[in-house]
Amino acid sequence: MAKIDDVARLAGVSKGTVSNVFSQKRPTSKKVTERVLKASKELNYVPNHIARSLVTKKTMAIGLTIPHGNFFFSAFHNQFINGVVLEASRFGYRVLLDMLPMLEVRTPSLASYPIDGAIVLGPTEEDERIRLLHFNGIPFVTVGKIFNAQVEEAPTVNNDNARIVHDICDYLIARGHKNLMFLNASKGTTVSMERRTAFMEALAKHRLLMRDSVHHYKPHIQSDHYLHYGYAETIRVIRESSEKVTAIIADDDRAAFNAMNAIKDLGLRIPEDISLFVICGDLSMMHQTMPPLTGMDLQPSELGAQSVKLLMHKLGISNEGDYPDHLIIESKIVEGASCSSIEGEWQG
Amino acid sequence: MAKIDDVARLAGVSKGTVSNVFSQKRPTSKKVTERVLKASKELNYVPNHIARSLVTKKTMAIGLTIPHGNFFFSAFHNQFINGVVLEASRFGYRVLLDMLPMLEVRTPSLASYPIDGAIVLGPTEEDERIRLLHFNGIPFVTVGKIFNAQVEEAPTVNNDNARIVHDICDYLIARGHKNLMFLNASKGTTVSMERRTAFMEALAKHRLLMRDSVHHYKPHIQSDHYLHYGYAETIRVIRESSEKVTAIIADDDRAAFNAMNAIKDLGLRIPEDISLFVICGDLSMMHQTMPPLTGMDLQPSELGAQSVKLLMHKLGISNEGDYPDHLIIESKIVEGASCSSIEGEWQG
DNA sequence: CTGAAAGCGCTTACAG
DNA sequence: CTGAAAGCGCTTACAG
Incomplete structure (x- = not known):
């Protein structure tokens, strides 16, 4: 790789000038610019990004x-x-x-x-x-x-995580659901904490008891159970608990899929037997599942x-x-x- | 940010030695190492990645x-x-x-x-x-x-793109399909070229005429139609063409979803009225659609x-x-x- | 095992 | 508008 000195020599200018042509931080006369560009092309010269970063203190x-x-x-x-x-x-x-x-x-x-x-x-x-x-x-x-x-x-x-959870709970409770299962995000994240608090508030607001509902944290991301989060929880709660959960709120598309599989494996149907709400899913995908998923659009790209x-x-x-x-x-x-x-x- | 000279001065060593402690490219005596580390901690020192890159010619x-x-x-x-x-x-x-x-x-x-x-x-x-x-x-x-x-x-x-397309065509043709629609990847990519060639070969191998089947390239990625690729094509082919396409091969999950929507909008059913095969989709998602999608696992993460x-x-x-x-x-x-x-x- | 010095390839005041 | 020189913060032969 050619360097700035090579170009400077070939173009017959100082390296400061070559630098200016490329960085455009200071004006250069037209004919000098052309000479530099010509020499650069000839030598396949491109400024070294690292060297530039070292002095500008910007990595871009x-x-x-x-x-x-x-x-x-x-x-x-x-x-x-x-x-x-x-x-x-x-x-x-x-x-x-x-x-x-x-x-x-x-x-x-x-x-x-x-x-x-x-x-x-x-x-x-x-x-x-x-x-x-x-x-x-x-x-x-x-x-x-x-x-x-x-x-x-x-x-x-x-x-607005609190508001989101309130909206979801309001939505489900208005439809008669009293026992909710919340498949929350991972413990220790602020988002899961905000959501959990809001979940309890929402239940209290509607005079529902927390003990009738179920709250789970997603396993740590390094855990082996991470990918299957939602499946075992759904199976267990539906089969073993006395709470008669009628609606599940799933953190993301993966948890929702896992819950769907669990529900299917139990011989139950969505939404006839149990309702499912997904918090962050992919919109285009949510329309293609069976049944199409109801969920929250969080605008992730925004x-x-x-x-x-x-x-x-x-x-x-x-x-x-x-x-x-x-x-x-x-x-x-x-x-x-x-x-x-x-x-x-x-x-x- | 402290720099190597500061640490060297505080630890009472040369900067070469400080460098060695961090890069571990040359051994340093235990007590010198400790002194350097102590000084570094005191000064919050971390080697500058950019400066290092400039001389090692590695950016990592x-x-x-x-x-x-x-x-x-x-x-x-x-x-x-x-x-x-x-x-x-x-x-x-x-x-x-x-x-x-x-x-x-x-x-x-x-x-x-x-x-x-x-x-x-x-x-x-x-x-x-x-x-x-x-x-x-x-x-x-x-x-x-x-x-x-x-x-x-x-x-x-x-x-093995050729083989993949052959396998797909064999699979569909063995099930009685003669008129296929192929929603290929973007024109100009080698993958779409390999696939197109294989598509024609596969048809010829089974003595089917290319003109009875349909081949489309995905629009250029910057095009406004990119996101909706598959929808209009499916509508048009099913409604207007005389070829009676009975099976669609879709490049990816998005194209497959679009085709699904088109088929639904035409009042047709999958797979009773038309079959759908997706080349690169997400496995866990493919199982959740209605109906579950048949497709090729390309092992993208591998x-x-x-x-x-x-x-x-x-x-x-x-x-x-x-x-x-x-x-x-x-x-x-x-x-x-x-x-x-x-x-x-x-x-x- | 350690140090002094050169050098990585640029940019940037400073002077003109 | 252009040049000469210092310097960005490291690493690396070289010498000891």
Whole structure:
């Protein structure tokens, strides 16, 4: 690979000038520009990104950290990544995927992240990623509320998790359901905590007893049970419990699928025997299942896009005037046919 | 951020020694190591990744380029990315997502890629990504056959696309279908070319006429029609054509969903009126649709993992002895209930 | 096992 | 508008 000195020599200019032609930070005369470009082409020259980064202190990349076991992203992650990548590219930024398991690998030859900022999806109580970013002095945006104690204040993009759970419970309870099973997200994430609190509030609001309903946390993402979360819980609750659960709220498409399989394996039908509501699923997919799923559209790609915008603002790259430090992304119920009304039994 | 000089001064050693403690490339005495570590902790020191990269010429990142419009990845992409990220992390590598639309953004301030190698998903005839990688002298692996003329020889991971299409056609034709509609991948990709050729061969092999079947290319990924590919084609062919298509082969889950919607909107049923076969779909999802989809398991995450292994080998990082330059990933038919036999009509 | 010094390939004040 | 020189923060022969 040719370097800047080679080009400078061939074009008969200083390397500062070659630098200016490529960075366009200072004007260069037309004929010098042409000479430099010609020499560059001849030598197949392209500025070295790393060397540039070392002095500008900009990598033009943002990190995206997603909790990640040996398993697949869900449809939610998929669309979220889409939103992030697309929006980042609008600012000329690339996205560095940074998964949790890498931490172990990174330790032996620890080094700073080659990124200008980061997006942290799904903060947890003692979030190692946040600790590390903080330690490295890298600005970041969290998607999901950050746990108060960990860091003074960080910009956040979030759904209104409390409201979402209230809406779902209202929706189901209005249809006569009194005993709900909630297949929540993983324990330790702020989103699951917000949801759990809201779940209990919603039940109390309708004068339902928590002990008649069931609440489960998804296993840790590294657990072997992660992929099958929802199946065993559904089987057990329907078969063994006395609570007569009539409606299930599933965290994501995978949990919903697992619950569907459990229900089918028990010889029951959706929604005649049991209702199913999915929180973050893929819209196009939800319409194709049997029956079509009723769920909440969380706008994952919008979550991704907005978190990039917020981060860019923090980095001083976007200059769209004032920008709030905390953004709430709208969500709304999308009706399929997986939730039914229970006749007779319900009371206002 | 503290730098190496600060640590060296505080620990009373040279910066070369500090470097050795962190890189572990040369042994350091125990007590010196401790002194350095103590000083580092005190100063919150972490080696600067960029500075290190400049001299080692290693970024510890690989690029992943996926053709990408303003649209979502499919389940295939999702699982592919998973395989790549996971396998890369085993080698201590990160993954830089590099999407096509960024090219435009990159031009003004062109610079080399800060990556050690790249994975190119779905090469096309005149692949700009390959041209650029080649130009930058960055080793890469393609997933999908590379177009012959473009570059002498590049390591490749691929499905056996010809065989896959033959298997699918054999499967359908054995069930009495004579008029097939093939919703292929995008024109210009080698995968769609391989498939198209195989499609014609398979028909010829069974003495069926190409003109009785229908072949479509997916629109370019930047097209507005990309997301809805399959719907209009299905409507048109079923309603207008005289060919009486009885089976549809869909490139991916999205195309399959679109075809399903079209079939439903026409008041027809799967598989009674028309059969549907999906090439790359998500297994867990395929079981939940109505009816469950019959399709091909391409093992996308294995494709991703193997392409990383191959790349690591090319980079001289993996040393698992000899490694073939071209890998074929197995695929097999997974039966659902979306393909039926046509009685009576078929002949051996 | 450790140190002094050169160098990785750029950008950026500073001077003109 | 252009050049000469210092410097970004590391690693790496080389010498001891």
